[in-house]
Amino acid sequence: MKSSILRASAVSLACALVLSACGGGGGDLTLGGAVQNVTQDGLVLQNNGGDDTKVVYPYTSFQFGNRVSTDDQFNITVAHIPDNASECHVNNGKARANYYSIYQISVACTIKQHALTVEVTNSTGVGITIVNGADKKDVLAGVTSASVSMSPVNEGSPYGITVLSTPAGKTCTVSGGSNGNGTGTMGQVDTTVTVSCK
Amino acid sequence: MKFSLARPALAFAITVTLASCGGGKATFPINVTVTNLQYPGLILSTNGMDYTVNPPATTGQDVTFAFPNAIEYGQTYDVIPKGQTVTNGTLTALGAQPAHQTCSSPTFPKSGTAGQLAKIDIHYVCAVNTFPLTGTVKGLTGTGLTLANGSTYLPVTVSPALDSANAPTGADVTLTMNPVPYGTTYGVTVVTQPTGQTCTVTGGANGTGGGTMDDAAEKAGGVTNLVVTCVKSS
Numbered sequence: 001m002k003s004s005i006l007r008a009s010a011v012s013l014a015c016a017l018v019l020s021a022c023g024g025g026g027g028d029l030t031l032g033g034a035v036q037n038v039t040q041d042g043l044v045l046q047n048n049g050g051d052d053t054k055v056v057y058p059y060t061s062f063q064f065g066n067r068v069s070t071d072d073q074f075n076i077t078v079a080h081i082p083d084n085a086s087e088c089h090v091n092n093g094k095a096r097a098n099y100y101s102i103y104q105i106s107v108a109c110t111i112k113q114h115a116l117t118v119e120v121t122n123s124t125g126v127g128i129t130i131v132n133g134a135d136k137k138d139v140l141a142g143v144t145s146a147s148v149s150m151s152p153v154n155e156g157s158p159y160g161i162t163v164l165s166t167p168a169g170k171t172c173t174v175s176g177g178s179n180g181n182g183t184g185t186m187g188q189v190d191t192t193v194t195v196s197c198k
Numbered sequence: 199m200k201f202s203l204a205r206p207a208l209a210f211a212i213t214v215t216l217a218s219c220g221g222g223k224a225t226f227p228i229n230v231t232v233t234n235l236q237y238p239g240l241i242l243s244t245n246g247m248d249y250t251v252n253p254p255a256t257t258g259q260d261v262t263f264a265f266p267n268a269i270e271y272g273q274t275y276d277v278i279p280k281g282q283t284v285t286n287g288t289l290t291a292l293g294a295q296p297a298h299q300t301c302s303s304p305t306f307p308k309s310g311t312a313g314q315l316a317k318i319d320i321h322y323v324c325a326v327n328t329f330p331l332t333g334t335v336k337g338l339t340g341t342g343l344t345l346a347n348g349s350t351y352l353p354v355t356v357s358p359a360l361d362s363a364n365a366p367t368g369a370d371v372t373l374t375m376n377p378v379p380y381g382t383t384y385g386v387t388v389v390t391q392p393t394g395q396t397c398t399v400t401g402g403a404n405g406t407g408g409g410t411m412d413d414a415a416e417k418a419g420g421v422t423n424l425v426v427t428c429v430k431s432s
Contacts, residue, residue, distance in 0.1 A: 131348065160346050
């Protein structure tokens with residue numbers, strides 16, 4: 001009789017110790033993850049409908065303020081998206097917390113893009129090359145006017161149209177865009193820039 | 199006489215037995231996949247074999263091959279760009295890399311012992327080399343200057359040099375744009391002018407902050423001659 005009581009209490013004590021070691025007590029896991037395609041403030045994440053967390057500069061990761069315990073259910077949702085995003089979604093955001101599941105979480109947004117068009121007039125007869133950084137478009141010799149579509153630009157991203165090689169003895173002027181000289185920050189609508197070489 | 203006949207017969211039997219053991223020994227081909235190879239020049243090397251890896255016929259496709267000789271169970275391999283050396287854990291020579299690119303095996307083991315895994319699959323990934331795009335900002339006293347190279351990256355903010363009393367001095371400030379990959383164009387422009395000043399960009403290959411990261415720029419170690427001159431707005 002004695003021995004069976006002793007055995008039972010010893011077993012239950014051992015169980016209790018194991019359970020508390022597994023995180024039955026205070027939360028010790030940090031919920032967070034990587035963030036992709038966020039370039040400005042405005043992304044707000046929630047866990048189980050609360051603990052609002054803003055994703056801030058440099059917009060590459062997030063971390064919730066409240067820690068969770070092993071086996072706690074977490075459910076990360078997007079409460080607000082940046083103004084320049086069309087949608088944001090959470091990957092692996094709903095699970096029970098453990099050392100594996102908390103490292104699988106990420107958030108990715110899709111940024112709205114807008115067309116960047118360059119209206120070219122070129123009376124020099126010599127071909128020119130127009131660049132927006134690494135985006136390069138050629139206007140062939142003899143083409144006097146053309147509408148050149150550059151690669152679309154993310155809303156809120158900068159752009160700067162320049163002429164890579166001005167024909168010798170001629171002048172190229174770039175105008176338009178939000179700064180008036182072919183540069184600016186992409187707003188909420190398509191943008192047209194003008195290049196005139198003569 | 200009898201014995202002398204028996205002895206060679208025994209030796210023959212042993213030889214046959216040994217040969218049958220050796221014949222069954224597993225061999226392991228060393229398979230390699232190279233991703234994003236765009237230029238010639240890569241030579242991969244292991245176990246005394248060199249293999250010249252040429253870019254794929256169709257741009258963007260992986261190149262796969264196996265070294266000419268398979269290795270035996272228990273032999274070690276280490277597939278490296280020929281001549282690559284590591285000294286005390288630091289890469290001291292890149293080895294035979296393709297032109298304008300650097301190939302590495304960052305996430306997959308490139309070395310091991312045959313038999314550790316069922317199959318030897320080495321994976322190399324090549325990246326186009328990038329070069330600095332830097333220069334100097336002159337006369338900057340206002341705040342808020344940002345410059346961009348097209349739309350690929352967020353704008354770069356440049357703050358004026360300050361004296362001990364935190365007043366702007368207008369002294370030269372270093373400009374560091376994001377590095378530019380070989381073969382791509384650049385065109386640096388002012389996105390936001392500083393308060394009370396107007397800045398213009400000069401330098402680069404075309405004299406107005408633009409150009410191509412071409413062979414000449416690669417040889418020079420990048421483009422370092424950008425000059426942004428800021429004057430009081432009229």
